[in-house]
Amino acid sequence: MTSAQIDAYLRRLGSARPRQPTSEVLRELHVSHLRTVPFENLSVHLGEEVTLEEERLLDKVTGARRGGFCYELNGAFGALLTALGYQVELLAGRVYDGEGRLGIPYDHLALRVRTVEGDTWLADVGFGAHSHYPLACAERGEQDDPGGRFRVAEAGPDSAGACGGDLDVLVDGKAQYRLETRPRALGDFAAGAWWHSTSPTSHFTRSLICSRLTGDGGRITLSGRRLKSTASDGTQETRELETDEEVLAVYRDRFGIELSRVPTVRSRGLAG
Numbered sequence: 001m002t003s004a005q006i007d008a009y010l011r012r013l014g015s016a017r018p019r020q021p022t023s024e025v026l027r028e029l030h031v032s033h034l035r036t037v038p039f040e041n042l043s044v045h046l047g048e049e050v051t052l053e054e055e056r057l058l059d060k061v062t063g064a065r066r067g068g069f070c071y072e073l074n075g076a077f078g079a080l081l082t083a084l085g086y087q088v089e090l091l092a093g094r095v096y097d098g099e100g101r102l103g104i105p106y107d108h109l110a111l112r113v114r115t116v117e118g119d120t121w122l123a124d125v126g127f128g129a130h131s132h133y134p135l136a137c138a139e140r141g142e143q144d145d146p147g148g149r150f151r152v153a154e155a156g157p158d159s160a161g162a163c164g165g166d167l168d169v170l171v172d173g174k175a176q177y178r179l180e181t182r183p184r185a186l187g188d189f190a191a192g193a194w195w196h197s198t199s200p201t202s203h204f205t206r207s208l209i210c211s212r213l214t215g216d217g218g219r220i221t222l223s224g225r226r227l228k229s230t231a232s233d234g235t236q237e238t239r240e241l242e243t244d245e246e247v248l249a250v251y252r253d254r255f256g257i258e259l260s261r262v263p264t265v266r267s268r269g270l271a272g
Helices: 003-013 023-036 042-046 054-063 070-083 186-198 244-255
Strands: 087-095 108-114 120-123 143-145 148-154 167-171 174-179 210-213 219-223 226-230 236-240
Touching: 003 023, 003 054, 003 070, 023 070, 023 120, 023 210, 042 186, 054 070, 070 087, 070 108, 070 120, 070 186, 087 186, 108 174, 108 186, 210 244, 219 244
Parallel strands: none
Antiparallel strands: 087 108, 087 174, 108 120, 143 148, 148 167, 167 174, 210 219, 219 226, 226 236
């Protein structure tokens, strides 16, 4: 990243350039990212190509002022953290479904980040509703966070009975995803990004989502035309948007995304 790209990214987050890559700065950047850069899959339904190249990811986040899904958000955030002096490794994950089954390989991308103090954190700004702050990688006990009670645990055998030293990330006792501990390159995730962008069995091709953390610790989510606001105490308010103008206004005013047309789910006819 160039100095200008770093400054542009930090302006998007509303953050000043840090003097050192500390754990406290990482926490601040992490929660700022969740508040300002939405988790969204609009590219899938607008016919935009999802390309896992650093320049393209930075252009999308800082130039187009868009969000993305895990590969894009954590890919871009990892590039920023590296440029700020953190030691960053990309980790591949598989997401658990509602029945406890693991998804495809390279289903998710998360970051292992080492700070100037020598602390190692699991940072993830690309999972939607998740921890507001990074999780301590080496801690095996409960970690309280505004997003819930998290735990990083040694994973048991997989479906084939193999134990590979993987880690399970749990919230409130429920497993969210399983991480390999071997570092990967950004290009390794291209097949996973393609599958999630094209397969009719991927939840990303079957639904529209745009979501971000709010300043008070709540969340705002637009799913198609359904706008849901969740307060920090868990209370929710939901309403249906009736016109295209309302939808475009919410994207613009609540998520900072300027669109010329309303995206619609386009899963039919996509190749698996």
